[in-house]
Amino acid sequence: MRxxxxxxxxxxxxxxxxxxxxxxxxxxxxxxxxNYNPGVKKTFNSVxxxxxxxxxISEAQVSEVWLNSIDINSDDLYGLLxxxxxxxxxxxxxxxxxDIEKAFIIDSTLSESFLLKGICLMNLGQPDSAEVELNxxxxxxxxxxxxxxIRGRIRLISDQITLSENDxxxxxxxxxxxxxxxxxxxxxxxxxxxxxxxxKYLKRCIGLMPDFPEAYIALSNLYKLQHQPHASLKTxxxxxxxxxxxxxxxxxxxxxxxxxxxxxxxxxxxxxVLEIEPMNFIGLLMRGTLYSIKQEYNSAYADFYNALKGDxxxxxxxxxxxxxxxxxxxxxxxxxxxxxxxxxxxxYWSYYQRALxxxxxxxxxxxxxxxxxxxxxxxxxxxxxELRAAIHRIKRNPRKAADDIEKSFEIRGDSSIHDIxxxxxxxxxxxxxxxxxxxxxxxxxxEPDNPDLYYYLARINFYQNNLEASISYYEKVLFYLPDYQxxxxxxxxxxxxxxxxxxxxxxxxxxxxxxxxxLELTLIIAEVLNKLKLYNETISLLNKYLKLDQGNLxxxxxxxxxxxxxEDYENALIYYSKVEQALSGNFDVIxxxxxxxxxxxxTLSAKQIIERELENQMAYHYKHNRGISTLHYYLSDCYSSxxxxxxxxxxxxxFHESSVYYFNRGYFYSIDGLQKKALKxxxxxxxxxxxxxxxxxxxxxxxKEAGDYSExxxxxxxxxxxxxxxxxxxxxxxxxxxxTGNIIKGIDDLKNALxxxxxxxxxxxxxxxYLAEHDNISEFENTIQEFLENPCEELNFNIEIMVQKxxxxxxxxxxxxxKIDQMISFARNNSSNRKAIFYE
Numbered sequence: 001m002r003x004x005x006x007x008x009x010x011x012x013x014x015x016x017x018x019x020x021x022x023x024x025x026x027x028x029x030x031x032x033x034x035n036y037n038p039g040v041k042k043t044f045n046s047v048x049x050x051x052x053x054x055x056x057i058s059e060a061q062v063s064e065v066w067l068n069s070i071d072i073n074s075d076d077l078y079g080l081l082x083x084x085x086x087x088x089x090x091x092x093x094x095x096x097x098x099d100i101e102k103a104f105i106i107d108s109t110l111s112e113s114f115l116l117k118g119i120c121l122m123n124l125g126q127p128d129s130a131e132v133e134l135n136x137x138x139x140x141x142x143x144x145x146x147x148x149x150i151r152g153r154i155r156l157i158s159d160q161i162t163l164s165e166n167d168x169x170x171x172x173x174x175x176x177x178x179x180x181x182x183x184x185x186x187x188x189x190x191x192x193x194x195x196x197x198x199x200k201y202l203k204r205c206i207g208l209m210p211d212f213p214e215a216y217i218a219l220s221n222l223y224k225l226q227h228q229p230h231a232s233l234k235t236x237x238x239x240x241x242x243x244x245x246x247x248x249x250x251x252x253x254x255x256x257x258x259x260x261x262x263x264x265x266x267x268x269x270x271x272x273v274l275e276i277e278p279m280n281f282i283g284l285l286m287r288g289t290l291y292s293i294k295q296e297y298n299s300a301y302a303d304f305y306n307a308l309k310g311d312x313x314x315x316x317x318x319x320x321x322x323x324x325x326x327x328x329x330x331x332x333x334x335x336x337x338x339x340x341x342x343x344x345x346x347x348y349w350s351y352y353q354r355a356l357x358x359x360x361x362x363x364x365x366x367x368x369x370x371x372x373x374x375x376x377x378x379x380x381x382x383x384x385x386e387l388r389a390a391i392h393r394i395k396r397n398p399r400k401a402a403d404d405i406e407k408s409f410e411i412r413g414d415s416s417i418h419d420i421x422x423x424x425x426x427x428x429x430x431x432x433x434x435x436x437x438x439x440x441x442x443x444x445x446x447e448p449d450n451p452d453l454y455y456y457l458a459r460i461n462f463y464q465n466n467l468e469a470s471i472s473y474y475e476k477v478l479f480y481l482p483d484y485q486x487x488x489x490x491x492x493x494x495x496x497x498x499x500x501x502x503x504x505x506x507x508x509x510x511x512x513x514x515x516x517x518x519l520e521l522t523l524i525i526a527e528v529l530n531k532l533k534l535y536n537e538t539i540s541l542l543n544k545y546l547k548l549d550q551g552n553l554x555x556x557x558x559x560x561x562x563x564x565x566x567e568d569y570e571n572a573l574i575y576y577s578k579v580e581q582a583l584s585g586n587f588d589v590i591x592x593x594x595x596x597x598x599x600x601x602x603t604l605s606a607k608q609i610i611e612r613e614l615e616n617q618m619a620y621h622y623k624h625n626r627g628i629s630t631l632h633y634y635l636s637d638c639y640s641s642x643x644x645x646x647x648x649x650x651x652x653x654x655f656h657e658s659s660v661y662y663f664n665r666g667y668f669y670s671i672d673g674l675q676k677k678a679l680k681x682x683x684x685x686x687x688x689x690x691x692x693x694x695x696x697x698x699x700x701x702x703x704k705e706a707g708d709y710s711e712x713x714x715x716x717x718x719x720x721x722x723x724x725x726x727x728x729x730x731x732x733x734x735x736x737x738x739x740t741g742n743i744i745k746g747i748d749d750l751k752n753a754l755x756x757x758x759x760x761x762x763x764x765x766x767x768x769x770y771l772a773e774h775d776n777i778s779e780f781e782n783t784i785q786e787f788l789e790n791p792c793e794e795l796n797f798n799i800e801i802m803v804q805k806x807x808x809x810x811x812x813x814x815x816x817x818x819k820i821d822q823m824i825s826f827a828r829n830n831s832s833n834r835k836a837i838f839y840e
Contacts (some may be wrong), residue, residue: 010014016228047837077106084116093120094451098483104514111141118150121486127154129486145174149181176630180207183215188220195226211244213249216289220252221362232256247273259358266290266425278304282356286394289353361627364391382408383406383608406435417446424456433460451480455487462490467498485511489521501528517548517553525560538562553579557589565590587613587627591634598638607638629656633664642668659689666698675705693722697729709740731763738766743812 033440080103086095100117103110118133137147152167168181182205189198192603209215216239219597223232236253242248254269266291271285287791288303351370358367371388374381385408392401405423425437444453447805456474474491481487492507512518522545529538544557545552556578563572576593597606614631629652632815636648639747649665652658666681681701685695702716716736719729734749750767753760 003321010608062183076101077110081113081116082119087120088116088123091123093123094481094484097121097486098481099829101483101485101514104651108515108517109140109547111144111147113137114140115144115147115150118147118154122150122154125428125456127158143174145171145178146172149178152181152184156184156188161191164188177208179205179212179215182208183212183218186222190222190225195222200221200228213243213246216249217252229260245276245278247277247283250276251286254286255515258286263290263294285353285356292353352384352387355384359391364394367391380411382411385411392535397602398426399432402426402430402432402435417443421448421453428456428460430693431463433464436460448478452479454480458487458490458494462494465497469492470494471498493524494527496524500606501532504528505532517545519549519552523554524557530562532563535562542797557592560596562590564596564599569596571595573600587630588633590631594634594638603638608639609636610635624658629661630657633658633661633688636664642672646672655685657688659685659692659695663692663695663698664689666702669704670698670705675702676703679706691718691722693719693729696722697732700729700732703777704736709736727753727760727763730756731760731766734763735766756776 015475031153032674044824061659070588080099084096084099084103087099090759092609097120099111100120103113113232114133114137116217118130118137121127121130121133125605131151134147134154137144138151141147148167148171150528151728152164152171153768155161155164155167162459165185168185168188171178182201186198186201186205189201190193195724199219199222203220205212206219216235220235220239223229223235233253236249236256239249240253250269250273252274255264257263257266257269267287270283270290273280274287279285281631283304284303288300289304351374355367355374358364358370367393368388371391372383374384375388387406388616389401389404389408392404402423405426407424409419413423418445418731422438424436425444426441427433427436437457440453440460442541443450447453454473454476458470458477461470470492471494474487474494477487478484478491488507489511489711492504492511495504495507496499505525508521508528512521512525515521522541526538526542529535529673531542534832539559540560542555545555549555556575560572560575563569563575573593573596575590580593590609590671593607594606597603597609610631614628614635617628617631632648632652632655636645637651639645645668646665649661652661653665662681666678666685669675669678669681670710679699682695682699682702686692686699689695696715696719700719703709703712703715713733713736716729716733720726720733722729730749731753734746734753737746737749739742739746745765753763753768757763799813
């Protein structure tokens, strides 16, 4: 599909990295939106917690997601959007989408509706689709600061750093109280090592959102990067003064004290955490570590034991009997003390605590070193794999992360549906579709009625071009969620790609009924209609869209293309002229306009259009070699003589080497009789694009013209390996064999070519004449009869020589002579009268 003035990307999504959001029990990126700034009620602030161990840290209380910016007159519409909002907070994004789609039926012009839909799609792991919805929100209301903010987040996780930064800056131009825009800008600047700007942004964020703990943590870590430990500690302390009961801030400061060997201060912070949350896992773990360092073993093991009671999976099967006895002997604790879950203390546990502490303060290299030491000596424990996987995610090694999680699964052997789904999605993100399918299929055995599972299987099969399976899974999703329009659209896309155009069209129209202003969908339908040669219906559809949006240039381009397909070039030119002022850089459209002028016989206008763009590109974008090269290639079509065409193609090659350019120049060299130059270009084209049928055939014919029949035969055989064109290569080889004296072999080749394609006129003519020349009269008669019963529509080779040969075959047999007359008549009536070319 060609979109020139409107861009969109295929559905796909990428792992959230250093600020990975907390998973819900459904396969989504985040389960909550937080609002740490009550004064900015329309700001969505994502949960920014530590990855795998975030489940051990108490989460902040979820604030309501406000919709104060929505001006709704309809109670039904308001109710639908509020209910959708509630579903978003609960993590039920498909159900939320269902309400949003119903809201669209009432009013499809609310920017905020598109915003909510974008948030749902983002959380369903469809950032590309989410971005499309946010684009719609911005198109309707380009002052929607929050839409720019959310789109900036999506682009940030997709590594579109510049676009993301622009969105956050734009959101602040519209509403400079969006504190989290400053936060994300700071993250971008940290990644670019612009620490001064990052510091400025984080301070601004804290000024606007003084109750946003992640900003204090980020600023504290930023000071550490700048070797300002006192400023780092002061920042965390300021956050604690503001939020004295925030366990996350207390834990970060406590681990900082612990690593600085300020055990008294660390103890104070850990104790405060445990006063607030007595069973806080990380608090118990860190205080237990502190007790171990101080050799207060009884207290340490008591904290470790209480941590185990809070999370029974930690330390499962960690200890053998000898270690347990040793622990009991040292502490006078009964062996029954450990019956809840075994836990191994000693070298392994010490390294694990160091790894956890390092992880908590973002010292990932130290954490990895400790984890790797553990896994060399103690590969049977799953916790180090899980923590190492979290670090691999942050360091953008999703493959290593997935493999570590899979290893932890093998050790644990009791993974929940939530864990299985997370691993499946991780493999999905890194495009390891076989493993993603494996775990999605396993998840279905736990939740056979979960539409999310079927959705991801549908996407996987679509990406792998298993279109029938993909369609089946999409239909399964629609069985559970019949109103979900995006899935219906994707189902139509799969049918379209499979070639089921009529069925695809039916589904596309169902989606269009709910969203008549969807440009992307309108143009897709136009393409399908043109594939079905329903050109008038395409024109009607596009004109209908123009009533909604007269300023859209893509629609005019598509109308021009459609009229060109109808060979109504005058009308095509009318619509192309609508976009003439916006053509610069849009080479495909420029070529379409120029080609239309050529069809109308206006060569001068065609040249002027391309030369004008060529002048612009040379003046302002000289380094864009491919663009300039493409324009010279297009310009070659505006000349009639081979020499002028060769000149333009040579200029195209100067700026960018392409097999197409070499192939075309070689062809025109051959037309000009310069066979050596032609062959040289064909060889170069073959180097750039091996196994191209047309290139191989031209090389073969050039060798044949040069009398090098051995090389010609090799190239014909190479070309015959292309399945769709096999018969033609065998046919040309057969003709050469006969002409070089290998009569029997040549006739056999022609016969084989006809077996592959009985409608090949050229093969028939040569086969018939060769049979007659070698007195095979009975086969000659049968072949003429077969040809006359199944003639092709047009002959595209010079048949005068063949006609002369047929005339020479007349004998005293009226039956045969009548058939010769019929064949000659057919040839002359159906020939395109073109000069013989190398390939058809």
